[in-house]
Amino acid sequence: MAISYNERERVFRLDTPRTTYLIGLADEAGFPAHIYYGRRIPDDDMRYLLDAPDTPYGSSREQVSFLGRLPSEYPGSGRGDFREPCLRAETAEGYGACCLTYVSHRIFGGKPPLEGLPATYGGAEDCATLELVCRDEDMGLEAHLYYTAFERLDAVCRSAKLVNVGAGPLRLTQALSACLDMDGQDMDVITLHGRWASERMIQRRPLAWGKQGAGSQRGISSHEANPFIALAEHTATQSRGMVYAMNFVYSGNFLAQAEMGQEGRVRLIMGIHPAGFGWRLAPGEAFQTPEAVLVCSDAGLGGMSRTFHDLYRQHLVRGPYKDKPRPSLVNNWEATYFDFDTEKLLAIARVAAEAGVEMLVMDDGWFGRRDSDTCSLGDWTVNERKLPGGLPYLVGEVNKLGMKFGIWMEPEMVSPDSELYRAHPDYALQIPGRAPALSRGQLVLDMSRREVRDHVYEQIRRVLSSANIEYVKWDMNRPLTDAASPALGPDRQGELAHRYMLGVYELQERLLRDFPHILLENCSAGGGRFDPGMLYYSPQIWTSDNTEAIDRLKIQEGTALVYPLSSMGAHVAACPSHTNGRVTPFATRGLVSLPGCFGYELDLTKLSDGERAMIPGQLADYKNYGWVFRTGDYYRLASYGENGTHDALMAVSKDRRVAVLDYVQVLSRRTERTLLLHPEGLDEGRYYRRLDTGDIRSGAGWMYGGVPMPRLEGDFAGCLVVLEAADH
Ligand code: DGJ
Numbered sequence: 001m002a003i004s005y006n007e008r009e010r011v012f013r014l015d016t017p018r019t020t021y022l023i024g025l026a027d028e029a030g031f032p033a034h035i036y037y038g039r040r041i042p043d044d045d046m047r048y049l050l051d052a053p054d055t056p057y058g059s060s061r062e063q064v065s066f067l068g069r070l071p072s073e074y075p076g077s078g079r080g081d082f083r084e085p086c087l088r089a090e091t092a093e094g095y096g097a098c099c100l101t102y103v104s105h106r107i108f109g110g111k112p113p114l115e116g117l118p119a120t121y122g123g124a125e126d127c128a129t130l131e132l133v134c135r136d137e138d139m140g141l142e143a144h145l146y147y148t149a150f151e152r153l154d155a156v157c158r159s160a161k162l163v164n165v166g167a168g169p170l171r172l173t174q175a176l177s178a179c180l181d182m183d184g185q186d187m188d189v190i191t192l193h194g195r196w197a198s199e200r201m202i203q204r205r206p207l208a209w210g211k212q213g214a215g216s217q218r219g220i221s222s223h224e225a226n227p228f229i230a231l232a233e234h235t236a237t238q239s240r241g242m243v244y245a246m247n248f249v250y251s252g253n254f255l256a257q258a259e260m261g262q263e264g265r266v267r268l269i270m271g272i273h274p275a276g277f278g279w280r281l282a283p284g285e286a287f288q289t290p291e292a293v294l295v296c297s298d299a300g301l302g303g304m305s306r307t308f309h310d311l312y313r314q315h316l317v318r319g320p321y322k323d324k325p326r327p328s329l330v331n332n333w334e335a336t337y338f339d340f341d342t343e344k345l346l347a348i349a350r351v352a353a354e355a356g357v358e359m360l361v362m363d364d365g366w367f368g369r370r371d372s373d374t375c376s377l378g379d380w381t382v383n384e385r386k387l388p389g390g391l392p393y394l395v396g397e398v399n400k401l402g403m404k405f406g407i408w409m410e411p412e413m414v415s416p417d418s419e420l421y422r423a424h425p426d427y428a429l430q431i432p433g434r435a436p437a438l439s440r441g442q443l444v445l446d447m448s449r450r451e452v453r454d455h456v457y458e459q460i461r462r463v464l465s466s467a468n469i470e471y472v473k474w475d476m477n478r479p480l481t482d483a484a485s486p487a488l489g490p491d492r493q494g495e496l497a498h499r500y501m502l503g504v505y506e507l508q509e510r511l512l513r514d515f516p517h518i519l520l521e522n523c524s525a526g527g528g529r530f531d532p533g534m535l536y537y538s539p540q541i542w543t544s545d546n547t548e549a550i551d552r553l554k555i556q557e558g559t560a561l562v563y564p565l566s567s568m569g570a571h572v573a574a575c576p577s578h579t580n581g582r583v584t585p586f587a588t589r590g591l592v593s594l595p596g597c598f599g600y601e602l603d604l605t606k607l608s609d610g611e612r613a614m615i616p617g618q619l620a621d622y623k624n625y626g627w628v629f630r631t632g633d634y635y636r637l638a639s640y641g642e643n644g645t646h647d648a649l650m651a652v653s654k655d656r657r658v659a660v661l662d663y664v665q666v667l668s669r670r671t672e673r674t675l676l677l678h679p680e681g682l683d684e685g686r687y688y689r690r691l692d693t694g695d696i697r698s699g700a701g702w703m704y705g706g707v708p709m710p711r712l713e714g715d716f717a718g719c720l721v722v723l724e725a726a727d728h
Contacts, residue, residue, distance in 0.1 A: 002149040003107050003128040009045060011035065012105070012130055014149040014156055019296045021149065021156055023073055023132070026050055027057040027066075030102030032073040032134050032145065034181045037156075038242065039298050067099065069262070071181035074145055074160060076100055076136065077174075083181075083267045084211070084259050086160070088174035088274070089141055096173075100134035100143050107131075111148045111157070116502050118249050118536030119291045120148070120157050120315040127151060127315075140166015140283075154303075155311045157249075159291040164281040172279040173494075176255070176271025178246060178292035184266030186234040189213070189258045190245075190301075192226035192558050197546035197579055199223045199527035200558030202641060207231065207266060213257030217275050219444075219480025219497050220524055221251050221531040228562050229256035230304065231268060238302040238636050239680060245297075245304050246270045247562055249316070250290035251533035252501040253277070276483075278494025293532065301561065302680070306633050309564040313631070316532055317539045317567070319512060321519050325627060326540060326597045327358035327404055328619055329471070331571060334547065334578050335603035338365035338372055341386045342394050351604040353401035355615035359471060360398050361406035361599075368418065374441050377413040378420030380459040395467035406471025406519070407463065411456050412504060413442050413477065420455075427452045429496075431484045439478035446485050447503030448496055457510055464515050473542065474508070476524040501533075508537040521569055521597075530559060540567050540597045547573030547601055549584045549592040550666055550716060554641045556596065557649075565651065566630040570596030572618070574603070584716040586611040590618040591662055591718040595629040595649060598622045621720060625660045628653050632660075635680045640666050648709075652681035656699075657725040659688065663709055664718035676706030682723070689726035692719070696726050 004013050010030070014021040022035035024047055036046050052070065057063055067080030077085035078097030090096045108131075109124025132145040144161040158178040164170045187207040191214040192200040205212070214225035221227050227248035233241040246268060248254050253273035260266045270292040279287050293311065297303035313322075330352040332340055340362075349360045367383055368376025382390045395405040414421050414428055421428065421443070428443040430436040436443055446452050464472070483496050512520065520538035522529060526545030534541055541563075544555045552570070559568055570593040576583050586607075593599070598619075604612070632651040640647035645667045652659040659679060669675070682688060682699030689696045690707070697705070702723060710719055 001128045002151055003130045005107060009047060014147055015040060016149050016154045017152060018298060019154045022046055024050055025102045026052050026070055029057050031070060032100060032102060032132060034071040034073050037180060037296055072179060074100060074143055075179060083261055084257060084269050085174060086176040086179050086269065089139060090171045090173060091139060092168045098136045098139050098141060100136055103133040103135045105130060105132045114159060114288055114291060116505060117288060117290050118505060118533045120311060122315050140164060141170055153311050154296055154307050156294045157291050158294060160289045161286050163286040164283050167283055170281045172281060172287055173277065174274040175287055175289050176269050177289040178270050178294065180244065180268040182266055184260045185264050187231045188234055190230040190232055192228050194223055196223045196525060197544060199530065199544050199555055200226050201554060202558045202561060207258060207260055209260050211257055211259045215255040215273050217253050217273055219252055219483060219500060220529050221254060223528045227254040227256055227531050229258060229268065231258060237300050240300045243297045243301055243304045245295045247293045247308065247532055248290060249293060249532040251529050251531050253497050272498060276494060280492055302635055305561055308562050309634055312532060312535055313564050313566060316535050319539060320517060321539045328622055329359040329361050329406065329599040330357050330604060331361040331363055331599060331601045333363035334574050334601045338370065340365065342388060346397055347605050348603060349398050349401055349403060353403050356619045357600065359404035359406055361471060361473060363408040375415045375417035377410055377415040377442050378418040380463050391467035395469065399468055404470040405468065406473065407469050408473045408475060410475040410477060411460055412445055412447060414445050415442050429480060430482050432486055436482040442478060444478065444480055448485050448499035449487050453503050453507055457507055460511060461514065470517065471519040473521045473523055476529060512537060535567055540569050542569040546579045547571055548577035548579045548582050549589045550582060551580060552592050553647045553664060557639055557641055560634060565595045565634060568596035571599040571601035573601045586614055588664060588716050588718045591664060591720060594621055595662055598626060628658050628660045633681050637677045648677050650679055656683045659723040661707065661721040663721065665712045666716065668714050675709040677709060678706045679703050687726050688723040691722040691724060
C-alpha cells in the first residue's frame, strides 16, 4: 500500500515510485500540516521541517504567528494564517474565522469517484487513498481531505469534501482543492497563457514576492489561462531538476496561484476561483471540490509531462477509444464554412475516401436556418434545403464510401433568433429585467436547470439516433456572462457557475452512457476548454482554431507540456492559412499534425495533384507511427518557442523499440554545421536502425552523439526520423 500512518509520530506517508509526501498532525490540537513533498526518502522522522514551537498551541501566547508560519494542508482563514486560504466559510450570522484540526482518518485501496465530477480513477492495484477528516468545531464544518497516491506514477490527486456538521446553515465562499506549502528559493513559476488562436503559450518567470499565477472567471477554463501551474527549480530543464506541478480536473472558473511570503516560503494553491463563488450548506449537506492533480518530477519538465500523459491516458480518459487508434478525418469547416450542401460534402468525402481518410465530420451549419452564425443555435433539426434526405441519406452515402460520419453540435447555446429562444427565452442565463450580453450573437443556456438539460439532451438523442453517427464535436463558443439563474434564488447565485459545469458534465455523461460507441471531441472556440475535466469525457479535444502549422508548433508544445499527444486534435489546413495568411508546404503541415489526432480541414477537391498524392503517405505515417506518439513517452528535443528557428519532438514506444522524431526547420540555416538532436529514452545498449539512412548505432550512440538532421531547403521544411530496434 502506497500510504501508511505512523501513529507515534502522527505522520501520514504517501509514496509513489520516486516521490514521498508527508503530512503531519501538528501540535496536540492536530493541525493538518505539510511536512515534505519531493524525491522519495526512507522512513525518517522529518517533523523538524514543520519548524513548530515547543509550547503547546493551547497555552501559547503566539497562536497567531504559529498558524501564520505552519505549512498547512488545507488552510482556513481568520485565525492567523494570512496567506491565501483553501477554505473560507460564514455562519448564518456572517462570522467567518475557521481553522481545521484532526478528527479521524481512513486509508484504503483504490480511489472513490467524485460524484458528478470528472476525476482520475484507479483500482486497489493502481493506487491507495487517504481520507483525512478534520473539523472546525466552533463553526460546525468538517473537511474530508482526499489524497490518492498512484503505485506506478509519481502523481498524488487531491480533493476535499466540506460537510456542515453543525446545527445552522453555513455558506462557503472559498473551497479550493489543494495547497502545497514549500520552500520557494530559486524557483520559477510556469503557467500557460494565451488568447483565441494562440492558446497555452508557456510562460516561465522567476518566483517573486506576492502572488503570481493563472486564473479564469469566464465560466470556462479558457483560452487566456490553463488550469495548470508549476514551480520548477531555476536550473530545471527538460531533463533535469525538480518540478512541482498542479493541474485542475475541471473546466470552469479556476485559480492556480503561487504566493511567496515570509521567509521565502511559497504557497501553491489550486481550486475553483473564489471570485463570485458562494455555496450554501444546510446542516448535513456537503460540497465536493473538483480534483487537483499534483505531479512531482526530479527529471525536469519532461519527467513531469510524461507523468501527466501516462496518468491521463491510463486513469482519466475512458471509453472505447481510450487505447484505440483515432480515425483520421476530414472536417469541412475551413473548406466550406456555412456554405455547403450534401453534394459538396460528398465531393469532399469521395476524394477523402479514395485517399484513405476514415471519417467525414460535418461542422457548423447543418441545422435550422443556419447559413451564418446569426441564428438557429438550439434548433437541432436538419436543414433539408442543404441536406435533402436529411442525415440518413448523407450518412448512408458517406458510409457507402467506406467512411465513418461525425457531426458538430453546440448544445450549451441558444441564438436569440431561434425556435428554442422564442419558445423558452427563460432558458438562457440572465438577470431578470436586464438584457443578457451577446457574444458571437448568441446566449448561453442555463445548464444548472434540469428541464433545460433534458430539453437539450432530447434533441441530441434524436440527432444521434437518426443515422449512423460515430463522432461528435461538442463546441462551446462564448464565455458565461449574466451568470445568474432565477431558478436558484437570491442566496444561491454564487453557485451558478459551478452548477453550470456540473450540468454540462451530466449531459456529456448521459451522451456517453446512451451512445457508448461515439468518439467525443470537445472544443471551445478552438482550445478554450482544453483541460483534464473535458478529457474525462472526450479522449481528444480540438487544440486551437489556429490551424497554421508554424503557429501550431508553439500551441502544441504548450499543450503537450501537460496533455498527452493523443488528446490533441491536429489538422492539415488550407493554404494560405485562414488564420494568418502564411504559406507552408503541404508536407510540413502533415508533419505538424502527425503527432496529434490527425485530420484535414480544407477542401480536398481543390488540392493540386501533387498535394493530393501526398495524402496516402501522410495517412501511412499516421498509421505506422501515430501509435508511438499516442501511446509512447514524449520528449521535447527542441523548442521553436525558445530558439526561434526549429522545433523537434520525439516519442519512444513503451517497449523502447521504436522512436519517432518529428522535426521542423522553421527558418533555414546558412551554416556548414549539421544540426544534431539528442534523443532521450532509448535503451543505451540496444541497437537502432535509422530508417531514412540505414545507419545503425546503439541507443547510447544516438543519444549521446546525437542524430544529425538532414539538410533541408528553405523555410518551413521538415522531416520524420524513425529509429527502429535492429539486430546487430
Ligand atoms: C469554433 C470551432 O473551434 C471551429 O472549429 C468550428 O467548429 C466553429 N466553431 C464553428 O462555428
